[in-house]
Amino acid sequence: RKVFWRGAVEPFMMELPTYRLPDPKSVAFNLWLRAKIFINRAGRIILPLVILLWVLATFPYPPENATLPDIDYSFAGMIGRALEPIFAPIGFNWQMVIALIPGMAAREVAVAALGTTYAIADAENATGLLASTLSAQWSLATALSFLAWYIFAPQCVATLGVVKRETNSTKWTWIMIGYMFGLAYLASFVTYHVAAALGGG
Numbered sequence: 647r648k649v650f651w652r653g654a655v656e657p658f659m660m661e662l663p664t665y666r667l668p669d670p671k672s673v674a675f676n677l678w679l680r681a682k683i684f685i686n687r688a689g690r691i692i693l694p695l696v697i698l699l700w701v702l703a704t705f706p707y708p709p710e711n712a713t714l715p716d717i718d719y720s721f722a723g724m725i726g727r728a729l730e731p732i733f734a735p736i737g738f739n740w741q742m743v744i745a746l747i748p749g750m751a752a753r754e755v756a757v758a759a760l761g762t763t764y765a766i767a768d769a770e771n772a773t774g775l776l777a778s779t780l781s782a783q784w785s786l787a788t789a790l791s792f793l794a795w796y797i798f799a800p801q802c803v804a805t806l807g808v809v810k811r812e813t814n815s816t817k818w819t820w821i822m823i824g825y826m827f828g829l830a831y832l833a834s835f836v837t838y839h840v841a842a843a844l845g846g847g
Contacts, residue, residue: 704716706721726741736838737788741764746795788838791834791835792834797830798829
């Protein structure tokens with residue numbers, strides 16, 4: 647309001663309905679509806695993205711005399727290493743960069759993506775194995791930086807679509823995307839360097 651919509655402040659009024667005890671039928675129906683929406687989204691978005699990431703992380707196969715993990719020779723490894731210099735100042739390695747890409751569709755995908763890039767099968771259920779792997783690979787500063795990124799970055803393409811529809815403006819949608827990514831990068835940068843300075847690096 648101080649930058650784009652200056653002027654007199656108009657009063658905000660919102661009428662609230664009368665509070666009543668929830669109807670068990672209504673609660674059960676809404677729970678089922680939300681579960682159905684999530685399963686539908688998981689089937690249409692999360693599963694295809696995990697499969698795509700698996701393909702990128704699997705092909706091409708490593709050469710016969712390969713000394714590095716298989717994913718280092720894959721398309722995903724190439725993409726991650728190409729983008730790594732951009733994210734290195736906030737403590738992200740190339741495996742984390744790969745996980746950010748499918749995470750744009752839904753932040754739930756990030757866990758499965760990390761499991762794929764670190765070659766952990768069924769990462770969403772094998773949380774102990776994933777946690778031990780990440781604790782060995784990441785510093786505390788890196789982990790905190792990753793959390794700071796997910797607080798501010800836009801991590802749901804569907805939400806961006808709603809913003810475009812509600813504002814009826816491509817310009818404001820891109821402005822929102824830009825400032826959220828910028829804020830996420832700044833927050834991760836500050837978090838990483840402060841944590842590292844305090845001994846978490």
